[in-house]
Amino acid sequence: MSPETSALPGTVRPRGRTERVRQAVTDATRTLLLEQGYRELSVERVAEVAGVAKSTVYRRWRDTAGLLLELMTELSTGEIPLVDTGSVEEDLLSLARGIAHVYTETNAGPMVLALIAESVQNERVADGLREFWHHRNDRAAESVRRAIERGDLPADTDPVEVIRMLGAPFYYRMLVTHEPLDDDLARRAAATALAAARAGDLRKR
Amino acid sequence: MSPETSALPGTVRPRGRTERVRQAVTDATRTLLLEQGYRELSVERVAEVAGVAKSTVYRRWRDTAGLLLELMTELSTGEIPLVDTGSVEEDLLSLARGIAHVYTETNAGPMVLALIAESVQNERVADGLREFWHHRNDRAAESVRRAIERGDLPADTDPVEVIRMLGAPFYYRMLVTHEPLDDDLARRAAATALAAARAGDLRKR
């Protein structure tokens, strides 16, 4: 029998030229996405800007969705700073402002929008995103867990659910109403999630 | 001088064959969207299924975004039922359950997802959607306005903002985490928006 599936390109010799190509392609993807927008993103353009044969890009990333997934690594590194002020109220407000900041002042906005739009059509991207959010929200939930331990919130509060409630309004604005993310929203989102948690509406089920 | 812009096809003779074509095309669009998904939606396929020349579809709808916009009319008619129970709590819970229902049990789910994904890339669709949500949320805010009049909520509460806070978690799940919309979510979303309003966190700015 012949080997069922040969190793994916870029996995056997991950250094040297292979790595240079990877860098050039991700750089080109990011550049095009930010300058031209998601709509103009195509494998051909990326290959052209990267100075790489398009067949190479097709082989290693398959399509634009694969290119976007590669960019998620960057999003993971550029995390939103998590603080520990000793007060849930301030922790959550800081988090909300961090979210507003990262989506308005950094490259994350267009990238995340493109990824979400793609995830509607593409299961691979949807899975990748789900995992990404889960990790991120779980880390952010730490401040809620501390608050519960301090007795500032009901003992059976679901920490991650609080974070999700806090985050939801941002994505609502970005995707549904296409409104700007201002500090007003950050304060409302943080206050809303906190009010719900305090009222006992975000308990574990 | 020649006429700046001639009337769009389908506007001068809106009856007879023109109307039959419109019906066939919207039917085909809906069918393809629901059966094959947004990814498989193309002008060519729609024209084929509708039994219409593709040049006709391109002329009148321009692209798939135009086809999707046509479907928004259907969404407007299939409104979420608004109740008046005399209690904000019950009104909002009923609304939240209505949202969960319409997106899980009807055709609205795939349609709205496709529209939102498209709106990321397409200004026309984004504008159409924004108007659509504004109208919908404004109508739903009626129950909040009644609650304010009764003195059940702070006088300067922003009624529409309450509705938006209530709706946000649904779109968060559909678009960001791709989780199902269950009754648990409906209860949490309604309770969260209400708790925030009562706490005075959703006042007009």
Place this chain on the structure above:
DNA sequence: CGACAAACGAAACTCCTATTGCATTAGTGA
């Protein structure tokens, strides 16, 4: 009923996307 033109249908054509086969380059281990 008859004339006018709106709207549609059919087909050719261009452009872009995606796939494939083969030659070439360059990591990698002996």
Place this chain on the structure above:
DNA sequence: TCACTAATGCAATAGGAGTTTCGTTTGTCG
């Protein structure tokens, strides 16, 4: 340093999306 082959580059190809032209059908009005 040399042999091996992973990975890339190049070019040809196929297929779909979008545009344009022109002839035909058919609402609409007098």
